[in-house]
Amino acid sequence: MTYTLMIDETGENTVTLPASVQASGQTAAAFGSLLVPCRIVSSSTLTDCVIITSDVARRLSIPFAANVHVFLTAEAVHFGPLVGILTAGFTKSLHRPVGSRSFFFAKLLAQEKQVGGFAFLFGTPHIDWENGTVNGYFYTERGWERHTVPLPTVIYNRLPNRRIENSEMFQTVTETLQTAYGIPVFNGHFFNKWDIYRRLAAHPEAQPYLPATSAHITKQTIEQFLTRYTEAYVKPADGSLGRGIYHLTKKNNVYECRSRDEQGETKTAVFPTAMALWHHLLTDAPLHRYVIQQAVPLMTVNGRPTDFRVHTNKNEYGQWQVSAIAAKIAGRQSITTHMNSGGIVKTLEEIFPDTAQRNNMLTRLNHVALTLSRCFDETSETLIGEIGFDLGVDKQGEIWMFEANSKPGRSIFQHPGLKEADERTVLLPLAYAVHLSKTAITEPEALWS
Template sequence: MIYTLKISEKGQKTVWLPSNVPITGQTQAMFGSYSEPCLLISSLDTQNEITITKDLAKKLKIPFSSYICVFLDEQSVHLGPLIGIFTAGFRRSNIRPIGKRTFFFAKLLSKEKQVGGFAFVFGAHHINWETGTINGYFYTENGWEQFEVPFPNVIYNRLPNRRTENETTFQQIKHKLKNEYLIPWFNESFFNKWEIYRLLQKHPSALPYLPETYAHPTEEIVQMLLEKYEHVYVKPSNGSLGLSVYQIIQAKDKKIYYCRYRDEYEQNRLRKFTSLSSLWSEIFAQKEMEHYIVQQGIPLIRYKGRQVDFRIHTNKNKNGKWQVSAIAAKAAGKGSVTTHINNGGIVKTLDEIFEHEQERCIMTEKLKEAALTLSQCLEEKMGIAIGEIGFDIGIDQKGEIWLFEANSKPGRSIFTHPDLKKYEELTTILSLEYGVYLSEQIITKPEAIIT
């Protein structure tokens, strides 16, 4: 239940709670990592309002009145929760403090009143280890404001890229907050394509969706796959945005090989070779192939001659259950090896791809079933808290479903389509709802949380 939190000028070190909050001897109030002994009074006057005295709110570093949830353990009444969103790329600007991503975070934080609690954005330089506080950015009615608050109940990792995430500073901060302060993180790191594949291989429910894939591709492995599938994809195991992806095609007479990719000038290229050896030596000889994977090619369905795949967002909801929050189709750009927007791809709805309602309904259910199954399988095998996943999934010309990639920090490009904007709001609300759910679990059932 969501309550209105009010701060009162009257009284000292007191919290007035609705009668539907079952106090059973608790002696203190908590906000994030801060606690203070206080008087807790059960009030019959209201069912949806909580009042805290100003002196206690100051001690707990509650920044302002808002809408909150209340969770109880044996000793404490927890007000909040306090959800920290960890990122990088801050600027010295009160209008755009997180640069180009400020608008995304503003939309995310603006949903906190709908789920209950306080959410804020912070970076490495905002942490005060001596006091156990963070100078976090809150998005309020007055715009962006900074307040000093305790360490949060949970942390949602929204670092912008793998390079930043792998820096020693960020790894040390995550380790310290997670292991020394026991603050659970969700979506704590980017996914590695090969690691995801290996984990899913161990789950029988995921196996039907997995294309044949190998790490550390060699010329011999690629040739073996070409004999079976006629085309393959070579891509970085830690890549994103469709960068450095290569499609290798073997002609039917097996005398000609083609390589399609996007060059350093951001131009789509299709090159012809008389042997796989000549292609391999010219395209891949200087690359560190231990950082790549190779995957069987799938003959995908098409839209107006363009290959199509699907981006499916899944989120944990307020009950900790997986749900599909958005589905979009992506049609490849002319001559592009991927369907990514930056490579000329275009976003379409399922209505636009499947004109016949019966086919659309069948394929939609297949895609949803696959995404929910894969979400559950990944969570079970990874053993960490995951609140959202973005899947890239294909449908072949026989109607079979294939997983190409899973993303722990899915991009938002599909929401540029006017008919998909409503789902962007849903995905942001669900991210915060899961933060609230995870906070409740760590407070009321700490033994059930995987750390």
């Protein structure tokens, strides 16, 4: 339940709660990482609001009135949550603080009205370590505003790329926030394909959905994969957006390698032996950072290979749910279904006009995505609140997982039929942040149990 937080300009050093909150013996109010002593009283006349005197609100650095959740500990009444969204690439413009990504973040932050609490955007330069505050970007009815607030209750990592995430500065900052301040960070890292495969391959429930994969790319493994599966993909373990992928085939003892050049054109090279193909790959790519994966003959739409992007999110109860499903149809002559390779997005209604067939596919994709999400949780050492899966359905109807992304792209939501799904995927991270905040405040030991 959320309460309307009202700021009283007349009283002093007091927080007034509805009797339904059942506060008992608390002697302080808290907001984010900040806690201040004050008088806590209950009122039988209040139902859906809490009243904070202006001096307490000022000492807590509450930026404005809003709908909030109330969490109780033995010592304090906590208001919020205060959710920090960590990113990089800030500009000097208050109207577009992170350039072209500002629109996405504005949509995300606007969801705080539905979810309750406060959410803001920040980067490492905005942290004042000496005072334990952040000068963050809030999105309000008036547009973007900056307010200085305490360090947040929870952090949602939306760093834009691996290079920034792996920098020593960001590693140090996120480590300090988690260990020194006890602030949980979710979706803290981009996924590595080989690490994900190894973790899931050890989980019996996930095994049936994993194509054969190896991180040891040699002449022998290329020969083994192509002899057994006829086709394989070689792709960067830390790649995204379909960049740097090679499609290998073997037909009549001839080896073929297809890839995209820097202009986005598909190029094809033919080799007489696996050794020659391997040498070509060695000169073209850092194979020690790549994996080789079994290619699956995908179902087709209008003769083009098709797979599915399935988003899952944890909700306000900390439970996984499917938030979006869309089909991705490969572009002409493309080696993948990615949109930047000419792929197009369709809704399931568009490719499965038959209701029974569509519902069957929805049920099966939901089941696999939720199973894999739970397996991720059970094998992960970090907090995960959102995953974007690329799932394929082969010509026999079996479902396979090709990719899992901790920071899934947003390009599929340009499709007008996915507007509601788009809204769900920006609402649910904040809903999960509420759940995570409550746990961090009232049961911190449960975070890693």
